[in-house]
Amino acid sequence: MNRKELVPESSPEAAYGARLRSLREGRGWTQEELANRMGYTSSHMSSVETGRKISTLRFARSADRVLGTENTADAFEREWREIRHGSLLEGFPEYVECEGRAAEIRVFEIGVVPGLLQTPEYATELAQSAVNRGAISPEQAEERIALVTERRTALERTPAPLISVVLDESCIRRPIGGPAVMNAQLAYLEEFARQPHTVLQLAPFEMGVRRTLSLPAHILTMSDRSLLSYAESSLRGNVERDNGSVVPLLTAYHQLQAEALSQSASVAAIKQQRKGTP
Structure with a gap:
């Protein structure tokens, strides 16, 4: 043998x-x-x-x-x-674990649809691009894609968390994959916006300096009303629990929401973007 x-x-x-x-x-x-x-x-x-x-x-x-x-x-x-x-940045697994238990989730993203809202096909395009650059292995790419589904499943719970997402306009303008991939991704954003526990807004380019955040932001409110935020660089991520740092970020997020398009106007802009895809 x-x-x-x-x-x-x-x-x-x-x-x-x-x-x-x-x-x-x-x-x-x-x-x-x-x-x-x-x-x-x-x-x-x-x-x-x-x-x-x-x-x-x-x-x-x-x-x-x-x-x-x-x-x-x-x-x-x-x-x-x-x-x-x-294969994940330091700090991100801790954030995902907290995200699965949070009462409220607030996200601001630039350039790409955030992982929480990605379709498997969209996530696959991003992961494959990282493989092609030699940044991750094919096995790590599979892990990242699986995590997209796992995160969404963890949020389909009762009671559902309140999820507020503000997307920079670049998230819907930047093509990821072919037209079919983008069409399905934009369609999912519309579906997400129809849920009773979600809010989706676009921060249009014309906001200029009125866009209060220059970097992506993730803010969680836990069931005990404690706050934490997550931010990352190209090398590592960091979970912040100190209110002295998180509260100003939350304030800037609320100011961003006030200046962003309403949900109905945001969905209309997404629908308009979809007209150019099959």
């Missing part, structure tokens, strides 16, 4: 697979026996153990259940999340 030697230091996925094999062999189980207990094929198990296939969240949770590592410091789910977030 051929047995591939593992090199845990070669990558996080290899370390994950090596630990899975070690726990399996410690119980005296074959790959087929563990696979059957987890609901997978032995070939799938072999691929994860050797790092040829990346674990999914479902796989990690199944491994924890069968191997008795649920809710422990050594949980496979915990390791899976650490691997998955390895």
